[in-house]
Amino acid sequence: MSNSSTLSMPNDRYDPIAPSMKLLSSSSALYSNPVHRPDPKASSYAKASALVFPRCHGIIAVASGALAVLLLIPATTQAQYRITGIILSATEGTPIPHARLTAEPDHPCPKPAPADTTADDQGHFVLTLACPNTWRLTAEAPNFASQSYEQHGPYSTGIVLTTTQPAYDIAFRMTPNSIITGFITDEAGEPIREAKVSLLRAEPGPDPPHPIANTTTDDLGSYEFPNLLPGDYQIAVQAQPWYAAAGRGGIRVNSLPNAPPAGQNATDPSLDLTYPITWFPGVITREGASFIPLAGGATQQADLRLTPIPSIHVLIPPNAAPGSGSEQGGDGRRPITIPQMERLSELGPSDFRPTSVTIAPDGSLDLGGFAPGSYGLSRFRSRGEQQTFNLAPDSPRTVEPTITTAPAEDSDNPGANHRRDFHDRHGDADRDQPRTQTVGLTLSGIATLAGKPASGTLLLLIPATTARTPQSVPRQQSNTDGSFTFARLTPGRYILIAMQNGWNLDLRNPATLASYLIHGQPISLITAITLHQPIPVQTP
Amino acid sequence: MSWSAPSRLLPVLLLFPAIHGQTTAPIQVPTTPQPVTGTVLNAATAQPVYRALVRLNGGQAPRSALTDSEGHFTFGAVDPTQITLSAQKPGYSFSSSGDQSAIPVRPENFSDPVILRLYPEAILKGTVTTSAGEPLSNISIEAHRTLSDETGAHHTATTAVTRTNSHGQFRLPVPAGDYRIESAFTRLTSVSAVLPTTYPPPSDLAQTGTLHVRSGDQISVDLRPAVSPLIDTIIHVDQSGPHSLQDAEILPAAGQPFPIPYTVSGSPEQIHMSLPAGSYTLQVRHFLADGVDSARVDLSPTSTPPASVTLRFSPIANIPVETLIDSAAASTAASSGQILNPPNPNSLGLTLEPTAASATQNAGPIRLTQHFNDGSSSISFTAPAGTYRLRARPGNNWFVSAAFNGGTDLLSHDLLISSSAAATPIQITVSNQYATLKGNVTVDGKPSATWIYLFATTPTATPILLLHSSDDGTFTDTVVPPGTYRAIAFSHRHPLDPDNPESLAPYSTHLFSFTLHTGDTPSLTLEAVPDQDILP
Numbered sequence A: 001m002s003n004s005s006t007l008s009m010p011n012d013r014y015d016p017i018a019p020s021m022k023l024l025s026s027s028s029a030l031y032s033n034p035v036h037r038p039d040p041k042a043s044s045y046a047k048a049s050a051l052v053f054p055r056c057h058g059i060i061a062v063a064s065g066a067l068a069v070l071l072l073i074p075a076t077t078q079a080q081y082r083i084t085g086i087i088l089s090a091t092e093g094t095p096i097p098h099a100r101l102t103a104e105p106d107h108p109c110p111k112p113a114p115a116d117t118t119a120d121d122q123g124h125f126v127l128t129l130a131c132p133n134t135w136r137l138t139a140e141a142p143n144f145a146s147q148s149y150e151q152h153g154p155y156s157t158g159i160v161l162t163t164t165q166p167a168y169d170i171a172f173r174m175t176p177n178s179i180i181t182g183f184i185t186d187e188a189g190e191p192i193r194e195a196k197v198s199l200l201r202a203e204p205g206p207d208p209p210h211p212i213a214n215t216t217t218d219d220l221g222s223y224e225f226p227n228l229l230p231g232d233y234q235i236a237v238q239a240q241p242w243y244a245a246a247g248r249g250g251i252r253v254n255s256l257p258n259a260p261p262a263g264q265n266a267t268d269p270s271l272d273l274t275y276p277i278t279w280f281p282g283v284i285t286r287e288g289a290s291f292i293p294l295a296g297g298a299t300q301q302a303d304l305r306l307t308p309i310p311s312i313h314v315l316i317p318p319n320a321a322p323g324s325g326s327e328q329g330g331d332g333r334r335p336i337t338i339p340q341m342e343r344l345s346e347l348g349p350s351d352f353r354p355t356s357v358t359i360a361p362d363g364s365l366d367l368g369g370f371a372p373g374s375y376g377l378s379r380f381r382s383r384g385e386q387q388t389f390n391l392a393p394d395s396p397r398t399v400e401p402t403i404t405t406a407p408a409e410d411s412d413n414p415g416a417n418h419r420r421d422f423h424d425r426h427g428d429a430d431r432d433q434p435r436t437q438t439v440g441l442t443l444s445g446i447a448t449l450a451g452k453p454a455s456g457t458l459l460l461l462i463p464a465t466t467a468r469t470p471q472s473v474p475r476q477q478s479n480t481d482g483s484f485t486f487a488r489l490t491p492g493r494y495i496l497i498a499m500q501n502g503w504n505l506d507l508r509n510p511a512t513l514a515s516y517l518i519h520g521q522p523i524s525l526i527t528a529i530t531l532h533q534p535i536p537v538q539t540p
Numbered sequence B: 001m002s003w004s005a006p007s008r009l010l011p012v013l014l015l016f017p018a019i020h021g022q023t024t025a026p027i028q029v030p031t032t033p034q035p036v037t038g039t040v041l042n043a044a045t046a047q048p049v050y051r052a053l054v055r056l057n058g059g060q061a062p063r064s065a066l067t068d069s070e071g072h073f074t075f076g077a078v079d080p081t082q083i084t085l086s087a088q089k090p091g092y093s094f095s096s097s098g099d100q101s102a103i104p105v106r107p108e109n110f111s112d113p114v115i116l117r118l119y120p121e122a123i124l125k126g127t128v129t130t131s132a133g134e135p136l137s138n139i140s141i142e143a144h145r146t147l148s149d150e151t152g153a154h155h156t157a158t159t160a161v162t163r164t165n166s167h168g169q170f171r172l173p174v175p176a177g178d179y180r181i182e183s184a185f186t187r188l189t190s191v192s193a194v195l196p197t198t199y200p201p202p203s204d205l206a207q208t209g210t211l212h213v214r215s216g217d218q219i220s221v222d223l224r225p226a227v228s229p230l231i232d233t234i235i236h237v238d239q240s241g242p243h244s245l246q247d248a249e250i251l252p253a254a255g256q257p258f259p260i261p262y263t264v265s266g267s268p269e270q271i272h273m274s275l276p277a278g279s280y281t282l283q284v285r286h287f288l289a290d291g292v293d294s295a296r297v298d299l300s301p302t303s304t305p306p307a308s309v310t311l312r313f314s315p316i317a318n319i320p321v322e323t324l325i326d327s328a329a330a331s332t333a334a335s336s337g338q339i340l341n342p343p344n345p346n347s348l349g350l351t352l353e354p355t356a357a358s359a360t361q362n363a364g365p366i367r368l369t370q371h372f373n374d375g376s377s378s379i380s381f382t383a384p385a386g387t388y389r390l391r392a393r394p395g396n397n398w399f400v401s402a403a404f405n406g407g408t409d410l411l412s413h414d415l416l417i418s419s420s421a422a423a424t425p426i427q428i429t430v431s432n433q434y435a436t437l438k439g440n441v442t443v444d445g446k447p448s449a450t451w452i453y454l455f456a457t458t459p460t461a462t463p464i465l466l467l468h469s470s471d472d473g474t475f476t477d478t479v480v481p482p483g484t485y486r487a488i489a490f491s492h493r494h495p496l497d498p499d500n501p502e503s504l505a506p507y508s509t510h511l512f513s514f515t516l517h518t519g520d521t522p523s524l525t526l527e528a529v530p531d532q533d534i535l536p
Helices: A016-027 A028-032 A043-056 A063-078 A242-246 A378-383 A510-517 B202-208 B328-335 B501-510
Strands: A081-089 A100-105 A115-120 A125-129 A133-141 A142-146 A159-161 A167-174 A178-185 A196-202 A210-216 A222-228 A231-238 A251-253 A293-294 A299-301 A312-317 A341-344 A350-352 A356-360 A365-371 A373-379 A383-392 A404-407 A442-450 A456-465 A473-478 A482-489 A492-501 A521-525 B034-042 B053-058 B060-066 B070-078 B083-088 B104-107 B115-118 B121-130 B139-150 B153-162 B169-172 B175-184 B188-191 B192-194 B198-199 B211-213 B218-223 B227-238 B244-251 B270-276 B282-290 B291-299 B307-312 B318-327 B351-354 B364-375 B376-382 B388-389 B399-405 B413-418 B424-429 B435-443 B453-457 B466-469 B474-480 B482-492 B511-517 B521-527
Touching: A028 A081, A081 A133, A081 A159, A100 A125, A115 A125, A125 A133, A142 A222, A159 A167, A178 A231, A178 A293, A196 A222, A210 B192, A222 A231, A242 A365, A251 A473, A293 B282, A312 A383, A365 A510, A373 B376, A404 B501, A442 A492, A442 A521, A456 A482, A456 A510, A473 A482, A473 B328, A482 B282, B034 B053, B034 B083, B053 B070, B060 B070, B070 B388, B083 B115, B104 B115, B121 B175, B139 B169, B153 B169, B169 B175, B211 B218, B218 B435, B227 B282, B227 B291, B318 B328, B328 B424, B388 B521, B466 B474, B482 B501, B511 B521
Parallel strands: A081 A167, A178 A299, A251 A356, B034 B115, B121 B218, B227 B307, B318 B424, B435 B521
Antiparallel strands: A081 A125, A100 A115, A100 A133, A133 A142, A133 A159, A178 A222, A196 A210, A196 A231, A231 A293, A312 A365, A341 A350, A341 A373, A356 A365, A373 A383, A383 A404, A442 A482, A456 A473, A456 A492, A492 A521, B034 B070, B053 B060, B053 B083, B083 B104, B121 B169, B139 B153, B139 B175, B175 B198, B175 B211, B188 B192, B192 B227, B227 B270, B244 B282, B282 B291, B318 B376, B351 B364, B351 B388, B364 B376, B388 B413, B399 B424, B435 B474, B453 B466, B453 B482, B482 B511
8 A cells, every 4th residue: 555645635536625625734723733623713724614514515615705704603513524535446446336434533522423334336435423533444345354544554544524624535545355375284294283373464663573363274284364454474383293292192190109200201202292483484483584575465375384393391390380389188188280381472472282291299290392482371360470481492301490470461462562462363453553652651743744744654753762673663654634643652762753655665674764763853752742843754 | 582583684683592602712812022013094095094193002101103104003012911002193083983082902912913994084165155156255154063862862063163264265174974064144244244054055954954974075065145234123122020131043934043143222121133134033032030931023124224123022832741651561560569650751861852944953952941839840841932853861760652742642743832832741651661682792703892773663752772782792781662673783883863764774784673572582693883894
């Protein structure tokens, strides 16, 4: 999807309202009040409002100043807020009939009302709205991913309606579904069933890709992520060799006096294998993973063949094992329960089932099937605690790891970089607005290009102290009036940059970002800030 | 007592008291560890299975090995004690019925290569498209398997669930069995939905029942569900007092009922639904402390503005069940000075099984419920309208010798329940005048543990009896109701549908018919269907 760095009026050819909106949007009065609220005292809007209102009622527009003032009264008291336009295929340019549109306001309306409609046979729509607001439009249609207006990942362009600009006309270009599909096979080339396949998407900016969806393979080892938007993606797979778990017979209790102690597992070592997390095109480190570029309407195939490695056995001594302490039974015997395990990785927490569990006479546990990485015992999650341990790549085959207890991550928001773990293979993975920040400072402003509001522009707020390798860079997309608001910011020093065509740039390359940083706007964020000076959009 | 078997048909079946005087050679039992070898075969194709995992248990630590490209496996130096072997691989099951987890191997047989059979799953696959041929993605597809329990009663279990991919394709791996494939009601958008479809189609269900799927089958099915606009509808619930709406279903004129989501809007007396256009019955059920009410309305939502309908609930039919003693049983007891009391209906394991053509088939068998009022209790069936078969669990002190609902003989006819039915009681006549059946079974000429199925061919509430022979091949059952039966034995459990003659046809040479009368104690000798002849 192409970005729009100037106020976009895509439907001038058939919509007479467009010129009036251009007039309104170019008004400098906007910049003194960038918040998306009605501005009853904006007298300079009178003419624009007068032009808009008669159209709303099917009356011929009159550009007379006197008449305009007269018409302003009904405009402010009976204004009908609406978004009109057409739904088009972004690749074909043809209208999409019968698409469903819904609008969500950034702020609640005093009298909420349903805000949805269906486009007609020619793709035209009229969406009547309850109040002036910044409206987020989402469209859905068969063979098109559900998507927001000018959506880029979790960001979209909000359509700003005010009492002085109660209507707006757009061309909503929907990108056809893109698909990533593939087959997951084992070392013998046979399909792996029920492998967990994670999809990660790179967002504009230097952040690492984050997981947006999971699915599992079918009996052919096949998986599919449908309904994707264009972008750069990565694929990672988690699985266990079926024979490793099946060959070891589940839980074994070595209760006999001559039973091998924990750590001396008697099963066939040739089957005591596991698969490490494997990234497309077949590497076990994220750094070696390839990006899968996905164009609108395209299908990319990403097959993976997993290679097993010897599994690591984890010993959990009795005093650290679940069932100790307060869980002692009334007869003094210690009930043994097998801890629920999670694998902790860039893919977020994921259920992990050891391929073997052996309980020694002293109550210690030998858990098999581990690959190097981090793991958690989720036993105390309900208390807000989590026990974790790490297995280094050079760990011996049997290890008694150091288990640390730390506050559990928010189960709804696991991982600093994982906004949400999407489970629905057909889910709308792209709707969420970013939630990477946890502190409540805001930064608002207006992005302009050549003195005009810049709609749909990428804005980055680069932390000044860690600009070279930030873990999570706040970003935003400007609305139709150029306005933007960063929320939940951490106090500190930043450089704010607005980038023309920023959505299409390779911002993972530090050199790309460096040239923009030079001309960025330094921001020292201590309290909430509203910038009164427009932020100029930088061109490449 | 003895009968003459129809020897021209069944030369291997003897119905005389069995003679087992077999001469056997001395058995060589090893005393030192020996290798155990074998092959894993695909039960459907007899081809070797590559990379199957074979597990050996018994006597020492469990051992596992993967088969080679010829399906062979070898365990070296196995202690001379009884072991068990099992095989597994994704996509296969170790037995056709899931009841067998391993086979025993005695030390004296270590030198014989072992054949392990894996039954490949079947694949139900296909596409879901609109009538115009457009693929429908993300449609939920379910495989419903029809199973018979030990009473011969059928019930449905959801065996596999998937969703169509972006090409409208689906795959459902399932074990062999009888299936119905359903695509679910799925909202496409907030204003349109895909209506459910069924395969075999409803028009075929009455004739062909279900889709019979054998192990290893790959069956392609193309579903073309209708796409319907959704119409906002307000449902007014005409019900005073506390209540809880439990489920809402659409009952199409043809086809399976399907649930429809609803939300309570405003007050508990108003529920909101987005209903598809068309003509059908909407049924809402509603659970109370002492039973179930249901309401049906005929709807034809076709256009906006929102339709508005009112539901008036009425209790679902409560059909009391009474038991009495068969006169012959009573007189037999009386002759020995005993007075028999009718058993509690609960002890008979009575159920009402919805028939295949019934809209309530998915709900499963209806069980008896006990109601308490003012210190007294009554037992009844609480069943929605439909047609049902009466079934009773076998192996009780009593068997059902007769059952009537008014003038309807429930052993030979279905029970028809309408929503406005008067509560005519079901009268169950029971007897304890059983026959005893005993005998022995061989597999490939050797006495073996087997499963013996008796299919009743005279009217009964218990159409299947399942017996088991022990390792020496003998069996005895002292509680076989009198009647005419067909008997067949299998080397492992192999569910068959007595209502489907085709399921028994491949084994006709192993079937034997006989009639039992009260007090009979005949003996059967059966040659069981061996593993390799059981059609997966």
